[in-house]
Amino acid sequence: MHATALLLTLLPALATAHFSVTYPTDRGSNSQTQADSPCGGKNTPSSTRTKWPIAGGQLSFEAGHDEANTAVYLALGNNPVKDDFKIILKDKFLQIGLGTFCWNELTVPGDLGIKNGDNATIQVVQAGHSGGGLYNCADITFTDAPMRIAQACVNGTGVSAQEATTSAPSASGSGSAAPAATTSAKPSSAAESVRVAGGALLAGAVGVAAWLL
Ligand SMILES: [Cu+2]
Numbered sequence: 001m002h003a004t005a006l007l008l009t010l011l012p013a014l015a016t017a018h019f020s021v022t023y024p025t026d027r028g029s030n031s032q033t034q035a036d037s038p039c040g041g042k043n044t045p046s047s048t049r050t051k052w053p054i055a056g057g058q059l060s061f062e063a064g065h066d067e068a069n070t071a072v073y074l075a076l077g078n079n080p081v082k083d084d085f086k087i088i089l090k091d092k093f094l095q096i097g098l099g100t101f102c103w104n105e106l107t108v109p110g111d112l113g114i115k116n117g118d119n120a121t122i123q124v125v126q127a128g129h130s131g132g133g134l135y136n137c138a139d140i141t142f143t144d145a146p147m148r149i150a151q152a153c154v155n156g157t158g159v160s161a162q163e164a165t166t167s168a169p170s171a172s173g174s175g176s177a178a179p180a181a182t183t184s185a186k187p188s189s190a191a192e193s194v195r196v197a198g199g200a201l202l203a204g205a206v207g208v209a210a211w212l213l
Contacts, residue, residue: 024050039137060102099156
């Protein structure tokens with residue numbers, strides 16, 4: 001009985017995420033379900049949403065892997081499903097280093113017709129330990145109010161971005177079926193990837209899984 005009680009108290013610590021979005025507030029994350037698209041097994045939008053500027057805003061996550069291919073997507077609506085995460089906020093790049101990775105101004109494409117009060121969900125995707133994706137979502141409400149960043153964020157010591165690798169290991173070792181357009185625009189330089197939101201664009205069919213394999 002004592003052993004069981006001890007085990008139960010340890011479980012929350014063991015269930016920490018592979019990575020987690022820290023701003024805007026995420027839905028929560030759990031390492032056991034984080035591979036479930038689109039939101040790491042957290043399928044219910046947060047009841048309290050972070051107000052986030054229509055033009056874009058701050059996003060930060062805590063990296064628990066010392067390197068991982070990463071991308072940030074956006075889906076509009078109150079409760080988007082997997083196929084809705086088609087807007088690229090940050091094309092794939094390689095996150096390097098453990099700790100805080102952040103953008104103070106991650107730009108949202110201007111041609112989406114987003115209005116004050118519209119809801120949306122930001123999705124951060126990272127490659128998992130053996131191929132496949134890991135997911136974490138944060139629910140937002142867009143605002144046209146001039147937003148000031150409460151506290152500017154900086155990357156943790158030794159945390160940076162590099163060009164995404166295209167040959168991350170896969171679990172099966174076999175090629176994925178019909179990879180999507182993986183030869184599209186290269187990420188910008190490391191410095192730009194961190195500080196400047198690159199030319200985000202709408203993709204008709206985003207091969208989210210393709211670059212992870
Ligand atoms: Cu992990």
